[in-house]
Amino acid sequence: MTDLPTSRRLPKAKIETLGGRPLKPSTLMMGHGYDPTLSEGALKPPIFLTSTFAFPSAADGKRHFEQLTGKRPGDAAGLVYSRFNGPNQEILEDRLSVWDGAEDSLVFSSGMSAIATLLLAYCSQGDVIVHSGPLYAATESYIAKILSRFGIGYVDFPAGATRDELDAVIEQAQDLAAQQGGKIAMIYLESPANPTNALVDIEAVAAARDAVLGEDGAAATPIAIDNTFLGPLWQRPLDHGADIVVYSLTKYAGGHSDLVAGGLSGGQRWMDPVRSLRNTMGTICDPNTAWMLLRSLETLELRMTRAGENAEKVCAMLKDHPKVAGLGYLGLNSDARQQDIFARHCTGAGSTFSLFIKGGEAESFAFLDALRIAKLAVSLGGTETLASHPAAMTHLSVPDARKAMLGITDNLVRISIGIEDPDDLIADFEQALSMV
Numbered sequence: 001m002t003d004l005p006t007s008r009r010l011p012k013a014k015i016e017t018l019g020g021r022p023l024k025p026s027t028l029m030m031g032h033g034y035d036p037t038l039s040e041g042a043l044k045p046p047i048f049l050t051s052t053f054a055f056p057s058a059a060d061g062k063r064h065f066e067q068l069t070g071k072r073p074g075d076a077a078g079l080v081y082s083r084f085n086g087p088n089q090e091i092l093e094d095r096l097s098v099w100d101g102a103e104d105s106l107v108f109s110s111g112m113s114a115i116a117t118l119l120l121a122y123c124s125q126g127d128v129i130v131h132s133g134p135l136y137a138a139t140e141s142y143i144a145k146i147l148s149r150f151g152i153g154y155v156d157f158p159a160g161a162t163r164d165e166l167d168a169v170i171e172q173a174q175d176l177a178a179q180q181g182g183k184i185a186m187i188y189l190e191s192p193a194n195p196t197n198a199l200v201d202i203e204a205v206a207a208a209r210d211a212v213l214g215e216d217g218a219a220a221t222p223i224a225i226d227n228t229f230l231g232p233l234w235q236r237p238l239d240h241g242a243d244i245v246v247y248s249l250t251k252y253a254g255g256h257s258d259l260v261a262g263g264l265s266g267g268q269r270w271m272d273p274v275r276s277l278r279n280t281m282g283t284i285c286d287p288n289t290a291w292m293l294l295r296s297l298e299t300l301e302l303r304m305t306r307a308g309e310n311a312e313k314v315c316a317m318l319k320d321h322p323k324v325a326g327l328g329y330l331g332l333n334s335d336a337r338q339q340d341i342f343a344r345h346c347t348g349a350g351s352t353f354s355l356f357i358k359g360g361e362a363e364s365f366a367f368l369d370a371l372r373i374a375k376l377a378v379s380l381g382g383t384e385t386l387a388s389h390p391a392a393m394t395h396l397s398v399p400d401a402r403k404a405m406l407g408i409t410d411n412l413v414r415i416s417i418g419i420e421d422p423d424d425l426i427a428d429f430e431q432a433l434s435m436v
Contacts, residue, residue: 025098025232026301033094047291048087053079068279083282088290095297096253099232100245102265106275107290111228111248112138113283114262118224118246119143119186120281121274125151126182130173132159132189132200134406136226136248137395139190153180158406159191159198160337166201166208174212183220184213189242190226191345195354195390195414196407197229197328199341206241222270228252228381233304234348244270249285251381255296255303261285303383303419307351310425311417317426318355323367323433325411328354351417352380361410363436364389368413370435373420373428380416385425388414 014032016023034045055061055078064080066072079085089107096105108114119142123129129143133156143154155173157165173184187209191200202225210218224244225237228251237245244266247253254261262285264274278284285293315329330342331349342349357364368376374385378394388394395408403409417425 028098029095029297029300032098033091045088045091045291045294048287050086051082053081070276082287083284084279085284086287086290088287088294089285092285092290092293092297095294096232096247096249096263097265099297099300100227100236100238100265102238102245102267104268104271105263105265106271106278107249107285107293108262108264108278108283109285109289110260111136111246111250111262112142114248114264115139115226115246116142117278117281117283118244118264118274119147119188121277122222123147123152123185124182126177126180127152127185128173128177128180128182129154129185130170130187131156132161132191132193133157134159134193134196134198134395134398134408135188135190136194136228137398139188139226141397143188151180152182152185153177159193159196159200160335160341161201161204162337163201163204163208166204167212170208170212184217185221187221187223188225189223191235191237192229192330192350192352193406194226194229195328195395195412197330197350197352197354198407199330199338199345200225201337201341202237202240202242202345222266224266229352230346230348230350233301234308234350235346237345238266240345243267249293250379252304253296253300253381254293255300255381255383257379257382257384259289259292261289261293304348304351306419307381307417308348310419310422311351311353312349313422314415314417314425314429315353318429321430321433323358323363323436324355325358326356328356328412353415353417355413355415356409357411357413357433357436359411359436361389361392364411364413366436367432370432371428372431373424374415374432380414382416383419385418385420385428386416390414 036042039046064078092107093105153176155169157169177183189200213221222243224246225242226246227235227237228248244264247263249261249263312331315327315332318324319327319332333339357367368387371387374387377386378388391408391410
């Protein structure tokens with residue numbers, strides 16, 4: 001291979017504004033963070049399948065490790081080893097940051113590895129986590145069953161809690177932390193909640209944290225939020241007081257039901273401790289998955305917009321159907337407080353919702369088994385429509401009493417609408433409901 005002239009090997013400057021206006025995320029997804037001249041002119045980034053990277057000199061190798069280990073301030077000076085970073089992952093992190101308007105992003109091998117690494121980076125023995133409920137069942141189990149083994153406590157509150165209720169729960173957590181000799185390590189939210197679609201008032205949570213913990217306490221206690229159901233198109237939590245945004249990138253960001261990955265976005269001060277632990281644990285996303293996510297982010301806005309439009313049409317039919325007992329769809333929410341949160345925090349109703357069938361488990365199973373276009377599978381946010389039964393599947397491990405308290409009932413079916421023809425989806429739901 002002939003070496004390219006030195007002048008062509010110099011990276012091009014990033015273009016983030018044009019004509020005095022910032023470029024939109026959907027435009028930046030086509031090239032942000034990648035310079036073809038550094039990869040033999042390849043229009044798309046190659047997949048960098050390598051475990052290690054060559055240093056230009058021994059001094060460069062030392063400098064890289066000084067920054068990786070914190071002995072020298074600043075970002076990593078270059079590529080070292082694929083457990084730490086890689087070209088595909090770094091480009092992906094640049095583009096993920098764009099969607100949430102974040103300083104920095106990190107990508108992981110799964111949503112749960114992102115969540116586990118995040119919580120471990122901030123929690124020590126005696127600390128307390130304050131979290132909303134319900135959470136994704138694996139997240140809730142990780143906090144209640146795994147972290148508790150290491151002396152980390154938790155206090156939870158319902159997703160729709162008011163400001164007074166939030167003040168009270170943070171005060172309760174503060175007392176518990178004092179008893180255990182720790183601190184409130186993190187306030188962890190999931191909004192909309194899985195699977196009920198209940199919204200958390202992020203602004204009220206931030207105000208309660210600041211009021212109860214004071215300036216110093218609030219500055220040391222990040223608010224993290226799982227934004228998988230609406231993000232990054234229909235909700236930007238960093239604009240409303242959150243510090244860290246959590247994603248299962250498997251879902252809408254990946255969007256084709258062919259990969260598993262996770263992501264975090266936020267200020268660099270919040271990301272640095274997590275990056276350090278990710279380097280140690282090796283929970284980074286692999287280069288092939290990162291490359292697939294770069295492909296998917298190019299069509300994210302198109303896919304999510306179409307799925308959202310489809311969901312609106314399907315729910316318009318479902319809301320008055322005689323076999324339907326209720327809908328947990330943000331676009332048709334009748335609760336005044338939830339409507340207020342939706343109006344302040346969200347730009348769209350999403351395409352994942354809960355459908356309550358008249359009856360119980362038997363009637364819900366009859367509906368699910370009768371679907372012909374929609375697939376009976378867990379997960380969400382893919383190009384195809386998916387349906388599942390949380391109480392018997394994703395949330396089976398949640399104790400029955402807690403499921404009842406959180407509204408995860410036997411007649412709840414979770415629906416994730418895809419990008420099929422909406423009239424075909426409506427026909428499928430109508431014929432399936434006729435079998436109930």
